[in-house]
Amino acid sequence: xxxxxAFLTLLLIALLFSxxxxxxxxxxxxxxKDFYGEYFPMGVAVxxxxxxxxEAGLIVQQFNSITAENAMKMGPIHPxxxxxxxxxADSIVAFAERNKMxxxxxxxxxxxxxxxxxxxxxxxxxxxKEVLLARLKDHIxxxxxxxxxxxxAWDVVNEVISDKKDEFYxxxxxxxxxxxxxxxxxxxxxxxxxxxxxxxxxDYNEIDPxxxxxxxQLVAGLRAADVPVHGVGLQGHWSIYEPSYARLDSALTxxxxxxxxLQITELDVSVYPKEHGRRERKPEDDLTxxxxxxxxKQSEAYKxxxxxxxxxxxxxxxxxxxxxxxxxxxxxxxxxxNRKDHPLLFDKDLQPKKAYHAVADF
Ligand code: GLA
Numbered sequence: 001x002x003x004x005x006a007f008l009t010l011l012l013i014a015l016l017f018s019x020x021x022x023x024x025x026x027x028x029x030x031x032x033k034d035f036y037g038e039y040f041p042m043g044v045a046v047x048x049x050x051x052x053x054x055e056a057g058l059i060v061q062q063f064n065s066i067t068a069e070n071a072m073k074m075g076p077i078h079p080x081x082x083x084x085x086x087x088x089a090d091s092i093v094a095f096a097e098r099n100k101m102x103x104x105x106x107x108x109x110x111x112x113x114x115x116x117x118x119x120x121x122x123x124x125x126x127x128x129k130e131v132l133l134a135r136l137k138d139h140i141x142x143x144x145x146x147x148x149x150x151x152x153a154w155d156v157v158n159e160v161i162s163d164k165k166d167e168f169y170x171x172x173x174x175x176x177x178x179x180x181x182x183x184x185x186x187x188x189x190x191x192x193x194x195x196x197x198x199x200x201x202x203d204y205n206e207i208d209p210x211x212x213x214x215x216x217q218l219v220a221g222l223r224a225a226d227v228p229v230h231g232v233g234l235q236g237h238w239s240i241y242e243p244s245y246a247r248l249d250s251a252l253t254x255x256x257x258x259x260x261x262l263q264i265t266e267l268d269v270s271v272y273p274k275e276h277g278r279r280e281r282k283p284e285d286d287l288t289x290x291x292x293x294x295x296x297k298q299s300e301a302y303k304x305x306x307x308x309x310x311x312x313x314x315x316x317x318x319x320x321x322x323x324x325x326x327x328x329x330x331x332x333x334x335x336x337x338n339r340k341d342h343p344l345l346f347d348k349d350l351q352p353k354k355a356y357h358a359v360a361d362f
Pocket of ligand 1: 330
């Protein structure tokens with residue numbers, strides 16, 4: 001009879017073996033990272049859970065860069081002022097290191113998924129600018145230092161530009177309390193914590209000509225003031241209906257003029273017309289089948305987007321997909337709760353879709 005200790009040791013060995021096997025059984029097959037080897041790293045946003053499922057093998061086969069979908073955001077990683085929760089972020093970093101993948105950090109300062117304690121004092125009044133900046137500094141210093149030398153690039157500030165045509169900055173609690181100074185400070189704190197890390201400003205709807213200009217103005221202004229901003233993250237939450245080749249090409253050309261690297265940081269291609277705000281369900285939202293027409297249109301859209309990315313390979317230093325497969329995407333619950341979307345290159349059984357071939361074969 002095996003002793004209990006010997007049994008547990010064997011069990012542990014078997015578990016470790018099955019885990020590494022999940023990650024390596026498809027290692028020999030080529031994937032997107034190989035087809036784009038001469039262009040840019042190909043990345044994916046993940047949850048820690050996905051790394052212990054059959055998705056792990058697909059990730060290792062296809063991608064050479066990883067981002068935490070949620071685990072490094074302020075709320076999840078810093079739930080209380082004196083409490084950090086590292087477990088999930090650490091497991092993603094460990095997975096990437098085991099598999100020799102690059103790691104993009106996301107994100108240090110954002111108006112969403114911020115912990116409730118951040119903006120208020122013990123009496124639930126809003127804190128002063130000094131207190132908020134001190135909290136931001138503590139947060140950024142702790143998170144960036146922990147992964148110093150492991151995370152090569154950080155989305156430092158996320159989405160501070162307003163979607164309203166006549167408003168420049170988003171009117172968030174950060175802005176209300178600090179004015180625009182928190183933006184400069186966030187980059188300075190991150191740079192002090194890891195001087196080697198590449199620091200990005202990241203935003204969405206960058207294809208809109210008005211918003212695009214504002215993002216460029218913001219980044220150009222920061223750089224002119226010697227703020228350590230090294231790149232622009234263009235999220236790329238697009239749809240099968242937009243952008244066109246011409247619009248994407250002109251957006252990338254204009255961003256290129258900043259003279260710093262660009263990364264597509266959150267790519268997905270919804271099968272619905274793009275909407276940037278949450279809304280109530282309508283009857284037509286029940287039509288969620290992934291029809292052959294949608295399949296075809298999506299493959300054409302992905303083909304176009306990657307044609308433009310390859311054209312701008314001199315300035316694009318990374319493309320990251322926002323989620324792995326159609327098994328799960330944040331778009332299943334945005335802009336409408338519980339409306340299935342199919343925005344990625346792999347279906348829910350992890351099989352490559354038509355769109356995969358449109359990206360991989362060029
Ligand atoms: C934004 C954020 C991401 C993510 C997506 C939706 O783009 O930058 O972190 O929350 O929304 O998943």
